[in-house]
Amino acid sequence: MAENKGIAVYCEVKDDKMLPIAAEGLGIGRKLADELGQELAAVLVGSNIGNLAQQAIAHGADRAYVVDDTLLKDYQADAYVNVMEKVIGQIAPQVLIMGQNDCGRDLAPRLAFRLGVAVTMDCVDLAIDPASKRLLQTKPVYGGNAQAVFTSETNPQMVTIRTKAMTALEPDASRKGEITSIAADLQASDIRTRILDKVVEEVAGIKIEDAEVVVAGGRGIGSGEGFQQLEELAKMLKGAVGASRPPCDNNWVPDTIQVGLTGKIIAPELYFAIAISGSSQHMSGCSGSKTIVAINKDAEANIFRQARFGVVGDWKKVLPAFNEKVKELLAS
Amino acid sequence: MNIIVCVKQVIDPEAPPSIFKIDAATNKAEMRGVPPVIDPYGEFAIEAALKVKEAKGGKITVISLGAKLSREVVKKPLAMGADELILLDDEAYIDGDSWSTATALAAAIRKNGEYDLILCGREASDTNAGQTGPGIAEILGLPCVTLARKIDVADGSARVERVTSDGYDVIEVSTPAIITISNEIGEPRYPTIKGIMTAKKIEPVIWKPADISIDASKVGAAGNRTRVNKLFQPVYEGKCEFAEGDSAEEAAANLALKMREAKIL
Ligand SMILES: Cc1cc2nc3c(=O)[nH]c(=O)nc-3n(C[C@H](O)[C@H](O)[C@H](O)COP(=O)(O)OP(=O)(O)OC[C@H]3O[C@@H](n4cnc5c(N)ncnc54)[C@H](O)[C@@H]3O)c2cc1C
Numbered sequence: 001m002a003e004n005k006g007i008a009v010y011c012e013v014k015d016d017k018m019l020p021i022a023a024e025g026l027g028i029g030r031k032l033a034d035e036l037g038q039e040l041a042a043v044l045v046g047s048n049i050g051n052l053a054q055q056a057i058a059h060g061a062d063r064a065y066v067v068d069d070t071l072l073k074d075y076q077a078d079a080y081v082n083v084m085e086k087v088i089g090q091i092a093p094q095v096l097i098m099g100q101n102d103c104g105r106d107l108a109p110r111l112a113f114r115l116g117v118a119v120t121m122d123c124v125d126l127a128i129d130p131a132s133k134r135l136l137q138t139k140p141v142y143g144g145n146a147q148a149v150f151t152s153e154t155n156p157q158m159v160t161i162r163t164k165a166m167t168a169l170e171p172d173a174s175r176k177g178e179i180t181s182i183a184a185d186l187q188a189s190d191i192r193t194r195i196l197d198k199v200v201e202e203v204a205g206i207k208i209e210d211a212e213v214v215v216a217g218g219r220g221i222g223s224g225e226g227f228q229q230l231e232e233l234a235k236m237l238k239g240a241v242g243a244s245r246p247p248c249d250n251n252w253v254p255d256t257i258q259v260g261l262t263g264k265i266i267a268p269e270l271y272f273a274i275a276i277s278g279s280s281q282h283m284s285g286c287s288g289s290k291t292i293v294a295i296n297k298d299a300e301a302n303i304f305r306q307a308r309f310g311v312v313g314d315w316k317k318v319l320p321a322f323n324e325k326v327k328e329l330l331a332s
Numbered sequence: 333m334n335i336i337v338c339v340k341q342v343i344d345p346e347a348p349p350s351i352f353k354i355d356a357a358t359n360k361a362e363m364r365g366v367p368p369v370i371d372p373y374g375e376f377a378i379e380a381a382l383k384v385k386e387a388k389g390g391k392i393t394v395i396s397l398g399a400k401l402s403r404e405v406v407k408k409p410l411a412m413g414a415d416e417l418i419l420l421d422d423e424a425y426i427d428g429d430s431w432s433t434a435t436a437l438a439a440a441i442r443k444n445g446e447y448d449l450i451l452c453g454r455e456a457s458d459t460n461a462g463q464t465g466p467g468i469a470e471i472l473g474l475p476c477v478t479l480a481r482k483i484d485v486a487d488g489s490a491r492v493e494r495v496t497s498d499g500y501d502v503i504e505v506s507t508p509a510i511i512t513i514s515n516e517i518g519e520p521r522y523p524t525i526k527g528i529m530t531a532k533k534i535e536p537v538i539w540k541p542a543d544i545s546i547d548a549s550k551v552g553a554a555g556n557r558t559r560v561n562k563l564f565q566p567v568y569e570g571k572c573e574f575a576e577g578d579s580a581e582e583a584a585a586n587l588a589l590k591m592r593e594a595k596i597l
Binding site: 245 | 500519556560565566570581587590596
């Protein structure tokens with residue numbers, strides 16, 4: 001345990017770009033490394049990604065390790081776990097940071113168990129304990145009803161971080177660092193899965209992750225048609241439509257617009273929660289919004305505990321009148 | 333087709349957040365006055381298993397780990413249509429992290445014998461970790477596909493649709509394999525009266541650590557590789573300003589005016 005040193009950040013690459021979550025990992029990684037007086041290493045895995053290592057260094061890494069192999073073109077757990085096991089074995093970091101997203105949810109626990117450690121998933125805060133110098137890993141539990149602070153009893157201390165919970169550094173292109181390439185040593189037969197298809201469900205208009213205004217509806221909307229009125233408001237405010245889980249489960253709206261712990265985590269300027277009760281799991285996805293506005297017929301609904309403005313009433317009556325008034329205000 | 337499903341008993345995650353409480357003395361969470369339930373994603377995993385069984389036939393064995401498990405709760409999967417129930421029910425198993433829990437479950441799966449599929453929920457509603465499935469996969473040396481919304485089983489392989497943030501991937505995996513299940517698999521079925529009657533007659537098998545050939549120091553809190561230092565409830569400040577009016581329409585217009593005034597519109 002004693003010889004593990006430094007902070008490592010797994011920098012996920014997709015479509016020849018380093019993902020924003022990687023820059024966020026490097027941002028917090030830099031801070032922790034400075035506090036410990038240790039180095040920050042970036043790990044990049046993929047196919048044809050040589051030129052991205054410099055990007056990781058510009059975002060704060062002191063050095064970068066690159067594994068480039070055609071077998072790593074698409075993320076497949078078997079390949080990536082093997083490669084990461086080798087790389088982490090070589091770097092022997094004290095802390096390993098990954099992202100809580102499609103890939104991290106799959107890769108981090110597999111890798112952790114391969115390395116003989118448990119990972120703390122979905123951290124919203126990371127800090128060094130002044131006394132023990134161990135990593136304090138804060139993550140929501142009970143669907144967001146509570147938060148727990150974990151420490152690891154083994155090394156590397158492994159975590160995934162929630163999207164947008166950590167801040168990336170302004171990239172500095174003049175930063176220098178050593179780039180090391182590591183051979184993948186993979187055989188095609190190591191990979192027990194095969195990707196047959198990647199289906200992308202296109203959404204019209206602004207993507208919910210990028211929207212400054214999100215108009216979200218819940219179970220109380222009652223049907224797919226109901227969502228058209230939310231669409232109208234979203235259009236007026238140049239925003240996107242979102243939903244809690246029940247409208248997705250009922251196929252009123254596509255699954256890709258689900259907001260929450262197991263859906264999208266977003267932080268728009270303005271979030272409308274219409275006929276949404278405000279379960280902790282849903283709030284996990286939108287509590288970072290600057291302003292929450294709620295319409296709900298139940299004055300006791302949990303959503304009003306986190307909303308800045310609210311109306312108690314039937315959305316079928318409230319929303320059309322609200323849309324009318326907004327149209328009038330925007331025109332004046 | 334032998335299907336194993338790992339499910340646990342949890343405090344009801346969908347009870348109103350206002351009754352969620354943490355007992356400071358024990359660092360334990362509860363939903364005041366609401367009985368425990370089967371973990372919702374575990375229930376989705378049971379539903380996935382039942383769908384595979386309908387298509388291919390076979391046997392569904394459910395494994396739950398905990399201490400003093402409520403028979404009424406843990407028997408729900410049987411009432412839904414699962415065939416057998418194994419309980420790792422002992423004080424030794426409590427307060428385990430994902431490491432010690434996956435270790436005990438993997439040992440139980442080994443002892444139970446042949447399997448083609450092992451299903452888990454995508455994440456438990458209390459820990460929100462999603463490590464148990466992938467962890468068991470590593471311990472048993474199996475391939476694993478997470479976040480499934482559909483499973484089609486063929487000879488020696490399964491075709492799985494895996495939920496992604498912008499759609500889904502279609503993945504073929506060799507079996508035996510571990511698959512974790514997402515809610516897109518479809519609403520779990522309700523137990524039928526007949527199912528409830530059948531479940532009543534099925535005696536769960538109970539395995540203590542010694543029964544699964546595992547040292548008590550490897551399970552529960554004793555086997556942990558992470559430690560909880562603190563458990564707390566985040567506080568939300570701020571107050572909701574309600575827009576009012578004699579009618580819903582008037583309240584709506586007032587809401588728009590309030591938002592304009594606050595320069596949000
Ligand atoms: C591990 C886990 C993960 C989960 N992940 C997510 C997630 O990512 N996202 C998510 O959303 N959920 C998630 N859930 C589900 C979550 O617990 C809730 O079940 C869900 O968020 C409830 O959605 P809702 O508020 O739309 O429905 P409900 O809780 O049923 O609330 C409906 C609301 O609509 C109001 N209403 C009804 N009719 C009207 C009307 N005519 N006018 C005005 N108001 C009306 C009601 O008063 C009520 O407040 C998760 C659950 C678990 C266990």
